[in-house]
Amino acid sequence: MQLPKKDIIxxxxxxxxxxxxxxSQGSAYSxxxxxxxxxxxxxxxxxxxxxxxxxxxxxxxxxxxALGGFITMLFSxxxxxxFWSTDLPGQLxxxxxxxxxxxAIVYSLTQLKRFGISKKIRxxxxxxxxxxxxxxxxxxxxxxxxxxxxEAGFIGGFGLPVWVGWLVGxxxxxxxxxxxxxxxxxxxxxxxxxxxxGIAEIIKAFLKNADWLTRGTLTVxxxxxxxxxxxxxxxxxxxxxxxxxxxxxxxxxxxxxYRAYNAPWGRTMRAIRDNENSSxxxxxxxxxxxxxxFILGSVLMGIGGAALVTFNGIFDPSGFLPLxxxxxxxxxxxxxxxxxxxxxxxxxxxxxxxxxxxxxxALFLIDVARNMGTAWFDWQPxxxxxxxxxxxxxxxxxxxxxxxxxxxxxxxxxxxVAHHA
Amino acid sequence: xxxxxxxxxxxxxxxxxxxxxYAMGAIGVTLVFGILRFAHFAHADMMTLGAFxxxxxxxLFPAVGPAIGLPTAFVMMPLAMVATAFIAVGIDKLFYKKLxxxxxKPVVMVMASVGVTLMLQGLIRFFAxxxxxxxxxxxxxxxxxxxxxxxSASRNLVVTEPQLLLFLFLAFAVIALHLFLNKSRLGKAMRxxxxxxxxxxxxxxxxxxxxxxxxxxxxALACAAGTLLSLDVTLKPDLSFMILLPIFxxxxxxxxxxxxxxxxxxxxxGLTETLAVFNWTxxxxxxxxxxxxxxxxxxxxxxxxxxxITIPFFILLAILIWRPTGLFKGxxx
Numbered sequence: 222m223q224l225p226k227k228d229i230i231x232x233x234x235x236x237x238x239x240x241x242x243x244x245s246q247g248s249a250y251s252x253x254x255x256x257x258x259x260x261x262x263x264x265x266x267x268x269x270x271x272x273x274x275x276x277x278x279x280x281x282x283x284x285x286x287a288l289g290g291f292i293t294m295l296f297s298x299x300x301x302x303x304f305w306s307t308d309l310p311g312q313l314x315x316x317x318x319x320x321x322x323x324x325a326i327v328y329s330l331t332q333l334k335r336f337g338i339s340k341k342i343r344x345x346x347x348x349x350x351x352x353x354x355x356x357x358x359x360x361x362x363x364x365x366x367x368x369x370x371x372e373a374g375f376i377g378g379f380g381l382p383v384w385v386g387w388l389v390g391x392x393x394x395x396x397x398x399x400x401x402x403x404x405x406x407x408x409x410x411x412x413x414x415x416x417x418x419g420i421a422e423i424i425k426a427f428l429k430n431a432d433w434l435t436r437g438t439l440t441v442x443x444x445x446x447x448x449x450x451x452x453x454x455x456x457x458x459x460x461x462x463x464x465x466x467x468x469x470x471x472x473x474x475x476x477x478x479y480r481a482y483n484a485p486w487g488r489t490m491r492a493i494r495d496n497e498n499s500s501x502x503x504x505x506x507x508x509x510x511x512x513x514x515f516i517l518g519s520v521l522m523g524i525g526g527a528a529l530v531t532f533n534g535i536f537d538p539s540g541f542l543p544l545x546x547x548x549x550x551x552x553x554x555x556x557x558x559x560x561x562x563x564x565x566x567x568x569x570x571x572x573x574x575x576x577x578x579x580x581x582x583a584l585f586l587i588d589v590a591r592n593m594g595t596a597w598f599d600w601q602p603x604x605x606x607x608x609x610x611x612x613x614x615x616x617x618x619x620x621x622x623x624x625x626x627x628x629x630x631x632x633x634x635x636x637x638v639a640h641h642a
Numbered sequence: 643x644x645x646x647x648x649x650x651x652x653x654x655x656x657x658x659x660x661x662x663x664y665a666m667g668a669i670g671v672t673l674v675f676g677i678l679r680f681a682h683f684a685h686a687d688m689m690t691l692g693a694f695x696x697x698x699x700x701x702l703f704p705a706v707g708p709a710i711g712l713p714t715a716f717v718m719m720p721l722a723m724v725a726t727a728f729i730a731v732g733i734d735k736l737f738y739k740k741l742x743x744x745x746x747k748p749v750v751m752v753m754a755s756v757g758v759t760l761m762l763q764g765l766i767r768f769f770a771x772x773x774x775x776x777x778x779x780x781x782x783x784x785x786x787x788x789x790x791x792x793x794s795a796s797r798n799l800v801v802t803e804p805q806l807l808l809f810l811f812l813a814f815a816v817i818a819l820h821l822f823l824n825k826s827r828l829g830k831a832m833r834x835x836x837x838x839x840x841x842x843x844x845x846x847x848x849x850x851x852x853x854x855x856x857x858x859x860x861x862a863l864a865c866a867a868g869t870l871l872s873l874d875v876t877l878k879p880d881l882s883f884m885i886l887l888p889i890f891x892x893x894x895x896x897x898x899x900x901x902x903x904x905x906x907x908x909x910x911x912g913l914t915e916t917l918a919v920f921n922w923t924x925x926x927x928x929x930x931x932x933x934x935x936x937x938x939x940x941x942x943x944x945x946x947x948x949x950x951i952t953i954p955f956f957i958l959l960a961i962l963i964w965r966p967t968g969l970f971k972g973x974x975x
Binding site for chain 2: 276277278280352355356360404405408409410411412414415416418419420422423426427429430543544548551555605608609610612613614615616617618619620621622623626627630
């Protein structure tokens with residue numbers, strides 16, 4: 222395999238950019254940017270297999286990130302004795318049993334068809350029963366949740382190792398993806414986009430408002446790290462250790478994806494993406510393959526989100542924004558080259574550096590504009606101009622997406638399609 | 643009786659108000675879906691954009707409304723609708739047309755519309771800030787309290803002026819759209835293209851004109867929906883994704899590509915939403931006096947208000963599971 226000249230040039234430019242960041246911003250800050258970029262790279266790899274391998278539009282990356290972050294918080298945060306020493310866990314378990322019982326009742330109602338009960342009777346029965354049982358569970362959860370909030374704050378974590386949280390976070394993200402994908406993947410591709418957008422907002426709303434579980438807007442910190450923290454070995458060493466953990470993860474994921482891409486599974490995926498009808502005619506189970514790749518990508522997003530939240534050290538449900546956690550990842554993938562893992566990692570690092578640097582740049586530009594405006598035109602700038610300037614970075618993200626789609630739809634590193642003679 | 647009036651005020655009227663807004667948005671989304679075959683994610687931001695144009699016009703000419711006796715913003719709305727329609731056509735020319743000509747997949751169009759939505763958001767936030775604003779600058783919101791001729795009814799039916807204007811405008815828009823789609827040549831061409839684009843093309847329909855008209859209708863309706871929503875509550879720049887989901891749900895419930903379905907879908911989603919967050923305790927109070935054993939909690943709602951966003955989502959999932967073509971048999975699945 223020869224190394225193409227273009228790849229070498231682009232990667233050396235990226236390396237030069239990283240060196241500039243190190244020289245101008247100091248090591249501690251730069252390692253932080255790189256560590257965050259590596260977490261974003263995991264997210265981007267998750268998206269590139271959904272979008273690049275299978276052409277699935279996932280507009281709800283934020284939801285999977287938030288879920289991964291929440292699960293890792295729940296598993297790795299130290300246990301809360303205020304909660305476990307009372308009888309509240311028992312009460313909460315009681316509510317859980319009620320919920321399980323309700324699910325069992327509704328499920329058994331759906332199985333009534335085995336006894337020959339017609340759909341006309343079954344359906345209203347199921348709907349009425351689920352409404353009543355739902356209200357029963359919710360009203361019994363209410364007081365318990367209030368008691369937890371007033372007596373213990375929140376239920377705390379389980380005090381398990383961080384990597385358990387990461388893995389479970391990925392698994393649960395995959396479970397949610399199965400639920401959505403199962404419903405939407407047989408339909409038009411747009412419906413998946415709409416549904417994922419919705420699930421992301423719902424996950425965020427849940428994490429923000431379920432104070433007994435997540436402390437809501439009060440946030441949870443500090444989250445434990447899988448490596449020694451800054452307090453023990455200093456900022457640079459701790460962040461570098463974290464970066465090496467995520468780098469190893471990326472390497473493993475990259476290797477596995479490389480194998481999968483070149484395996485029959487990957488070929489089937491690309492065949493489905495490029496021509497759904499012909500691959501269906503060849504006997505491929507289109508929806509099943511798509512479901513697999515959607516779940517796999519979402520698992521990676523859950524793990525990446527868990528790593529990102531852990532690195533930040535704080536679980537703040539209101540901090541999850543569609544812009545930062547969905548569309549930024551989109552830009553990384555389509556600019557880097559959808560379906561090309563190397564390009565995706567390149568795009569993730571490049572875009573994340575540009576994104577972090579754009580904050581001071583936007584503030585600087587707006588400051589210049591303000592000074593010029595007040596000096597020359599006697600202009601009264603509004604007080605929230607700085608926050609507006611930061612919000613306006615949304616525009617640049619949107620413009621990048623439009624321009625890339627229009628002029629370079631394959632990205633900087635186009636997917637290499639092997640041609641067999 | 644009072645309980646019933648309370649129920650009527652907070653569920654029927656509010657549900658119809660939000661349902662009308664969803665319906666207006668969903669008609670635009672469903673038309674774009676039917677003609678151009680992609681889910682237009684920038685629709686909610688076109689609504690916000692239209693409302694901001696109205697805000698600018700209202701700030702420029704605050705005295706127009708009181709002279710006529712209507713809210714200034716409502717008087718300015720037609721102007722802003724024209725402007726938004728042109729902006730919509732411009733956006734299409736700039737960002738969607740080339741992609742369409744390159745025959746990209748619908749998903750790529752969806753992504754392009756996400757790009758547009760982000761750009762619009764950025765512009766709106768940069769020029770208008772992130773705070774909430776009121777469209778009433780020089781005038782006040784009129785509230786009508788209607789006394790009911792019943793002995794036991796001490797509460798009034800409450801309707802505000804913007805809500806009445808909203809219902810009137812929706813009725814007007816639906817009738818106009820109905821006449822346009824069924825009587826005019828262009829409207830028939832639109833329906834033909836939505837049914838079968840290739841057949842429409844070979845029978846000599848100018849598809850570019852049809853696409854342009856679609857954007858004009860979608861843009862104008864988006865502007866009206868945004869303005870009337872902001873008149874009823876306040877103008878928020880971060881409306882975007884929160885209102886997009888119910889609008890898409892309404893369009894899919896009604897059956898994609900069917901404007902009448904979108905109208906019905908809007909009301910279904912709006913009324914379900916208000917019913918689900920409605921606090922039943924107030925209505926059930928009299929029962930508590932009759933049956934002392936019944937102990938009602940303070941709030942008895944199916945869904946707490948902060949989880950309102952889940953309702954359109956579950957409506958959407960339910961419809962996708964049981965009837966993916968929508969209630970009115972839309973064409974595209």
